[in-house]
Amino acid sequence: MPPLVTPWEVDRLRLRIAQAASGERFLLQGGDCAERFDECLPHIISNRLKVLLQMSLVLIYGLRRPVVRVGRFAGQYAKPRSEPLEARNGTLLPSFRGDIINRPGFDPEDRIPDPERMIEAYSRSAVTLNHIRALGEGGFADLHHPEYWNLGFVRHDDLRREYQQIVDSILDAIRFMEAVSSGPIGDMERVAFFTSHEALLLPYEEALTRDDPHHPGAYNLSTHFPWIGMRTADPEGAHVEYARGLSNPIGIKVGPELSPSLLRDLVKILDPDRLPGRLTLITRFGVDRIESCLAPLIESMRADGRKVLWNCDPMHGNTETTRSGVKTRRFENILAEMELAFDIHQASQSALGGVHLELTGENVTECTGGARGLQEDDLGKAYTSQVDPRLNGEQALEMAFSIIRKKRRMPS
């Protein structure tokens, strides 16, 4: 079947990642932990896009840099699991591994892997991407269009006011530019979204890995930006061997267990030619461990003469389970890891060039905290994730504001 993206787009993203690694851009990567087949719905796709767009606007304004927008979507269907089995009331079943592999229901039938689901994942990815591309070309792409700015989901007054001020000053600037150039500035860069997902299920990834007569090398054309998950980042393992042969930019999840020497081995295998934009290190230590883990890795990359893009995932090291057994994350811990990442990079004469978040445009209650102070008791109100807890639209936008506030407080 046809690929979902083109080598030209993939190359363009790699150049932008190279620019982010040089401090000329900032990478915003976000979306669901696990996409779901039954959530391939127009409002879910457009609300998620809207949140990413609004966050990017805040970041562009506050960081004074263009933002590269990358979604965790159109293929984020396979999940690595820490536990191979799930127990409920004394019954043990294989874990749910994402819609591309099995089903989440707690029934032996549901948990049987079904390869036909890869075809369904491909179709849903294609439909999702088609809708995203159409939105990018249509209403969402026009800076004058109200869809772009609509803040329907934010009920918190301070957040709404702060966002409105930014919107007003951007619209002022656009009107000024249009007055000066006596016409609409319609040819501004189209609102571009790139796609990313974890390259976990190799049969699916390989089926969409193609040669192209006009581009040397093999491209994974199921996505622009595949990443290697923390549990499959073994330099000797199949996932690294697969990614090594690709021409795409590659992300690597970097957790507390990855030593500086192992990281050096890994980057040597994955980027022997030191191609600008090739590697993004997505660090996910948790607020308690980032201070001991991050600086030695930055130092090891520097000693190796490596220029990579450093991206902070403040979600996956901060997952906890409440007393009543609900998986959650605290907004304050997510933010604290993010802020520490900025500080540690600066103290190490390095720079944080991106953020990686699990988020949705829906008004879910999966992470506690944030401006509206979601409590543990609120988690049951709208918890729909089958895997990891996501920031809701309001918390995600608040995270973008927190990032620019943090940058403002930092000595330049």
Ligand code: PEP
């Ligand atoms: C994820 O990004 O959903 C994930 C499982 O991350 P990690 O590999 O970092 O645990």
Ligand code: CO
């Ligand atoms: Co996750």
